Amino acid sequence: MSKTNLAIQKDLLRQPSTITLVGNPNTGKSTIFNALTGLRQKIANYPGITVERKMGSTIINGVLHKVIDLPGAYSLNHKKADERITYETLIGSYDYEEKPDLLLLVLDASNLERNLFLASQVMDLQIPILMVLTMSDIADERGIIIKPEQLSSAWRVPVISVNARSKNCDTQIKEALIEKGVAVPKPFQWNPTTPLRKAVERLDKEWLSKHTQLPKRARPIEALRLIAEGGLEDSFYQYSEGGKAKKLIESLQNFLEAAGENPTAAEVVQRYRFISDISEGSVSKEHSNELT
Amino acid sequence: MSLSDAVVQQKYEVKQIQGEELVRIMEMGLTPGSICRVIRRAPMGYPMEIKIRGYLLSLRKKEADMIEVIPV
Ligand SMILES: Nc1nc2c(ncn2[C@@H]2O[C@H](COP(=O)(O)OP(=O)(O)O)[C@@H](O)[C@H]2O)c(=O)[nH]1
Ligand SMILES: [Mg+2]
Numbered sequence: 001m002s003k004t005n006l007a008i009q010k011d012l013l014r015q016p017s018t019i020t021l022v023g024n025p026n027t028g029k030s031t032i033f034n035a036l037t038g039l040r041q042k043i044a045n046y047p048g049i050t051v052e053r054k055m056g057s058t059i060i061n062g063v064l065h066k067v068i069d070l071p072g073a074y075s076l077n078h079k080k081a082d083e084r085i086t087y088e089t090l091i092g093s094y095d096y097e098e099k100p101d102l103l104l105l106v107l108d109a110s111n112l113e114r115n116l117f118l119a120s121q122v123m124d125l126q127i128p129i130l131m132v133l134t135m136s137d138i139a140d141e142r143g144i145i146i147k148p149e150q151l152s153s154a155w156r157v158p159v160i161s162v163n164a165r166s167k168n169c170d171t172q173i174k175e176a177l178i179e180k181g182v183a184v185p186k187p188f189q190w191n192p193t194t195p196l197r198k199a200v201e202r203l204d205k206e207w208l209s210k211h212t213q214l215p216k217r218a219r220p221i222e223a224l225r226l227i228a229e230g231g232l233e234d235s236f237y238q239y240s241e242g243g244k245a246k247k248l249i250e251s252l253q254n255f256l257e258a259a260g261e262n263p264t265a266a267e268v269v270q271r272y273r274f275i276s277d278i279s280e281g282s283v284s285k286e287h288s289n290e291l292t
Numbered sequence: 293m294s295l296s297d298a299v300v301q302q303k304y305e306v307k308q309i310q311g312e313e314l315v316r317i318m319e320m321g322l323t324p325g326s327i328c329r330v331i332r333r334a335p336m337g338y339p340m341e342i343k344i345r346g347y348l349l350s351l352r353k354k355e356a357d358m359i360e361v362i363p364v
Contacts, residue, residue: 075319113345114321144346228315265309268318272326276345 006156009128010181018066018098019058022086022122023106024115025072028134028164030054032106033069035170041067047096051082055098060174066098076121077225090125091218102128102182104173109133109146109161112283116275117268120190123155126217128182132173133161143286150282157183187220190274195259196266199227199252207245224267227252295328295351295359298340303329304361311358321345322359 019036021029033041037056046053054069070089071082088094090103105122107115112133123129131151133139139146148159158180162169188197203223208214214222230249253263262269298304306326309317321344322328328344338353351359 075316077315077319111347114347117319117321264315265318265324268315269323269325272318272321272323272345 006152006158006183008158008181008183010178012102012128012182013060013063013065013177016063016065017101018068019102019104020068020070020089020098020100021104021106022070022090022100022118023072024074024108024118027072027106027108027115029069029072029106031164032104032132032134032162032169032173033067035164036173037067046085049081051085053097058170058174060177068098068100073118075118076221077228090122090127091215091221093213093215093218100127102130105129105131105157107131107133108135109139110135110142110144112144112146113272113275113279116279117271119155120271120275121221123157123185123189124187124221126184126187128184129157130173130177130180130182131155131157131159132176133159134164136161137163137165145284145286147282151278154278154282155189156185187217190271192267192270193259193261195256195261196224196227196270199256199263200224203227203248203252207248211245227256228264228267293361293363294357295340295342295361296337296353296356298330298356298361300330300333303327303364305364307360307362309358310360313355314358317355317358320349321347322349327364328361 021033023029033054033056036058040058041054041056044053045051051071056067057064058067070086073083073086076087085094085097089097090100092099103122105119107119133146133148146161148161152159158176160172160176160180162172200220200223203226204219208219208223226249230253256263256266295304306322306324306328308324309322326344328342331341331343331348333340339350340356341348341350
């Protein structure tokens with residue numbers, strides 16, 4: 001996996017774009033949002049719920065861009081109101097929020113493995129990404145050594161490491177957007193097993209693509225969620241032909257079980273397996289006594 | 293054994309998770325095969341704080357009960 005595999009885009013920011021911040025809670029998204037937008041920001045609530053909606057603007061190379069600070073989330077599978085907003089905004093189906101043209105995927109460098117779980121899901125959505133590692137100062141203090149280049153070649157997106165509270169954080173991010181650019185990662189970089197891949201493809205082809213309005217790039221994530229949880233009824237879409245879907249999902253779950261996989265656990269286990277594997281190459285620790 | 297019966301400082305390997313919110317628990321990093329360590333427990337036992345995948349996670353009794361572990 002060499003750098004040449006990165007599908008880098010650098011001309012995106014020549015036109016006004018929507019730059020969206022996404023990541024786990026408490027990773028520094030709002031700190032970066034404030035640094036980028038300064039006084040150019042507007043805070044309101046999303047309609048009907050008390051979740052803050054933060055939008056602002058920033059100038060990069062003379063072009064004015066929108067910046068959106070999404071509610072923090074641990075997973076795209078969740079059904080809490082604020083996590084739904086994040087998910088629906090990312091897939092471009094939330095009426096009250098701008099579709100992202102590119103993402104600042106924010107990760108806490110001192111807690112990388114857990115942060116990579118959501119990140120790996122977001123990277124399946126085929127949106128141009130710059131990965132921003134925050135808390136680099138805390139990682140340093142704890143003796144956690146991150147190798148951004150390794151992370152970048154493992155996930156095929158450009159990566160920068162910042163202290164979001166430092167004065168020049170906005171400049172660092174803007175420069176990275178210009179010089180490193182953004183890249184669209186290939187979906188399923190986390191190497192799902194063949195049976196899981198097949199189950200996702202079948203649910204997409206035989207049902208999601210026919211009976212839902214979901215954009216193509218969001219269907220694999222939705223398929224994974226349905227296979228794990230079967231939760232058609234608590235899904236936030238109005239599914240037609242739910243009965244047919246239910247049967248199909250059950251048969252796919254049986255298919256996975258016959259292949260020796262636990263349908264409920266498969267996605268999470270396989271994502272974390274890949275994350276641990278790549279973390280061995282990209283994260284190390286000075287004080288080994290602190291591990292686990 | 294259940295993680296509810298785990299003792300402070302001991303390391304455990306997660307064997308399996310059972311119950312309603314098992315996906316949410318696994319998403320926190322507690323997947324089968326992962327290793328955690330109990331860091332501290334409140335006087336009545338809960339919340340209990342464990343270290344998993346390099347970070348501290350606080351669990352309620354309801355959650356700890358769902359997690360089957362073996363000492364390592
Ligand atoms: N030391 C340090 N603290 C940070 C950094 N980024 C954010 N913080 C702090 O972490 C906390 C959470 O940051 P915030 O931007 O609100 O996170 P959000 O929930 O992702 O929006 C705040 O107290 C920030 O000041 C960083 O790079 N280094
Ligand atoms: Mg915030």
